[in-house]
Amino acid sequence: MKKKLVAVLLSTAMVFSLAACGGGDAKTEEGGDKAESGDSKGYHFEVIVKSFQSTYWQAAVQGIDKACEELGVTAKSNGPATESDIADQVTMLNDVIEKKPDGIGLAACDTNSVLKSLQAALDAGIPVVCFDTGVDNAPEGSVYATVATDNAQAGGVAAENMFPVIEEKIKAATPDKQVRIGEVNQDATAQNIQQRGNGFIAKMIELCTDAGKKVAVVGNEFYVNAAEGAVAEAEADVIIEVGVPAQTTPDLAATEAQKIMSKKDTIAIFGSNQVTAEGVIQANNTLNVLDADPAKGIVAAGFDAGTPQKEAIKSGKFIGSVTQSPLMMGYKCIYTLTDICEDKEVSDIPMDGYWYTADTMDSEDIAPNLYD
Numbered sequence: 001m002k003k004k005l006v007a008v009l010l011s012t013a014m015v016f017s018l019a020a021c022g023g024g025d026a027k028t029e030e031g032g033d034k035a036e037s038g039d040s041k042g043y044h045f046e047v048i049v050k051s052f053q054s055t056y057w058q059a060a061v062q063g064i065d066k067a068c069e070e071l072g073v074t075a076k077s078n079g080p081a082t083e084s085d086i087a088d089q090v091t092m093l094n095d096v097i098e099k100k101p102d103g104i105g106l107a108a109c110d111t112n113s114v115l116k117s118l119q120a121a122l123d124a125g126i127p128v129v130c131f132d133t134g135v136d137n138a139p140e141g142s143v144y145a146t147v148a149t150d151n152a153q154a155g156g157v158a159a160e161n162m163f164p165v166i167e168e169k170i171k172a173a174t175p176d177k178q179v180r181i182g183e184v185n186q187d188a189t190a191q192n193i194q195q196r197g198n199g200f201i202a203k204m205i206e207l208c209t210d211a212g213k214k215v216a217v218v219g220n221e222f223y224v225n226a227a228e229g230a231v232a233e234a235e236a237d238v239i240i241e242v243g244v245p246a247q248t249t250p251d252l253a254a255t256e257a258q259k260i261m262s263k264k265d266t267i268a269i270f271g272s273n274q275v276t277a278e279g280v281i282q283a284n285n286t287l288n289v290l291d292a293d294p295a296k297g298i299v300a301a302g303f304d305a306g307t308p309q310k311e312a313i314k315s316g317k318f319i320g321s322v323t324q325s326p327l328m329m330g331y332k333c334i335y336t337l338t339d340i341c342e343d344k345e346v347s348d349i350p351m352d353g354y355w356y357t358a359d360t361m362d363s364e365d366i367a368p369n370l371y372d
Contacts, residue, residue, distance in 0.1 A: 042073070043341050045334065046096035047105035048089060049079035050132070050190070051248070055306050056274050056326050057107075059371040060132070063330030064105070071338050075105070083186065083248040083275070086110040093117045097124060103337035105330075107132040110189040118142040127340045131333040132326065133192040134348075144340055147332045147349040149324045151192045154353045155199025158270055158301045158322050161355050163207045165292075165299050165319055169267045171211055173237040180239045182260035182269035184276040186248045188222035196272045196303065198226050201240055205229045213237040220244040239265075245279070253279025261287050261298055268299040277302030277309045277321065290317040305370040313358050320357040325369045 047064055049057045061077045068075050078096075080088035086109045096104060097120050104121060106128055108114045114135060121128050122142040130138075134146040163170070166181075173179040181204060185197040201223060205215045209229060216236035217227040223242040224230075233239060241263075243256030253276045260266055261283055269290075271277030280300055284290045290312075291297030302309050302321035312318040329351055336346050356366045 043102040043338060045073065045075040045103045045105060045337050046099065046101040047075050047077040047330075047333070048093050048096065048107065049077060050083045050089070050107045050109050051079050051081065051085075053082050053248075054274050055371050056304055060107070060326040060330035063327035063332075064334055066327075067331045067334035067338075071334065073334065073338055075334060079107075080109070083109050083190070084246075086113050086189070090114060090117060094120070097121050097126060100124060100126065102341055103127045103129065105333040105337060106130050106135075108135055108190065110187075111135045111137070111191045112189070115139065127337065129333050129336045129340070129346075131329045133190055136191065145336050145346045145348050147329050147336060147351065148192065149351045149353045151195035152199035152202070154303070154322050154324065155196040155201075155272065156203035157353070157355050158272075158303065159200045159203035159207065161320055162268055162270065162299060162301050163204065166268050166294050167211065169294055170208055170213055170238055173213060175214075175235060175237060178237060178239055178265055180241055180260070180263055180266040182257065182266055183223075183240060183242045183272065184253055184257050184260070184269070184279055185220070185223070185242060185244050185272045186253060186275045188220055188244055193272060194222070194226075197223055197242065200270055200272065201227050201242070202229075204238075204240060208238050215240060217242065245276075248275055250275055250278040250282055254282035255279075257283035258287060261289055266298055267294060268301075271300070271302045274302075274304035274306045274309065277304065277312075277318075278306065281308050281312050281317065284317060292316040292319045305372075307372045310361065310370060310372075313356070313361065316358070320355055322353055322355050323366065323369045324353045325351060327369075327371070 064075050089109045090113050119139045127144045129145050130143050131147040169179055185193050187193050208215045214231045214236045215238045216233040217224050217230045217240045219242035241260050245252035245256050257280045271280040289298050290300045300318045302318055305323050332349050339346050354366050
């Protein structure tokens, strides 16, 4: 089995020597079996996810619950209706800080919007562990550790696996006969999506440049401005067009995907998470233009899992996707918070990501990460 490992630290590991846990009183209620992390039980954590809309976050909560059962701690998970509801998430975060739990797990929808809240948690003596998405500019000392995939690397893996499939079409492209590669990102505000989208673009520019082709990036302003090595659209052989929906829903992601997939020069498209990959699938239900064979249609790749995406890979509509493990991120978040409460040193935890195809999705390394 060909496996691409994309685990790298999100940021330089920050190690903390910890003396106490949280601003709240330790709870007396116990449950579950004792685990290797120690004898202390009764801690209560509050966890704020990005949304309960997708099965991705349901899988993360399963990991949270599993860790709580093993450790004999408790955690309450909450999140906004959609990942676009940034203000709602900030309100939820502020509310749990007021409750003074022993620790907080946070998957931030918008990294800049949570900065004041993180300072408030720090001032209250409440440790925070980020998962899925880091907050690089967090107030110093507020985030004890981050549990996440290296999303720039992961986005690059999608490009690395897509490029060989469309290479001949790229090599035949000229400024007079351009080809287009689409990318649909659910937002331009969450760090993990930014890194993943930029990672795909950067790797695709690198691969096209190595093939002697110039690339322009058009569409969403954030991703256009972040692209290095891109040229003006008129000079380009290859155009990467980035679409971002107004809100984080498959329907609106499908609208963005359909705009790109309807263009005659489009040869490939990448949906950079479950929502946008499902948006690409939904757009194809109308257009019927996707095919794993570049001679027959538009080549598509996705990210994460979910039943629609797995079926698209099995049927040949997608060539493959990159998966990560939300269950294990939630699981390790609780273990890390418990270690903090037990005065143990903690650091950033890198998570694995894998490229999977119809031939590899049932393998023992990948199948456990492919939630429905």
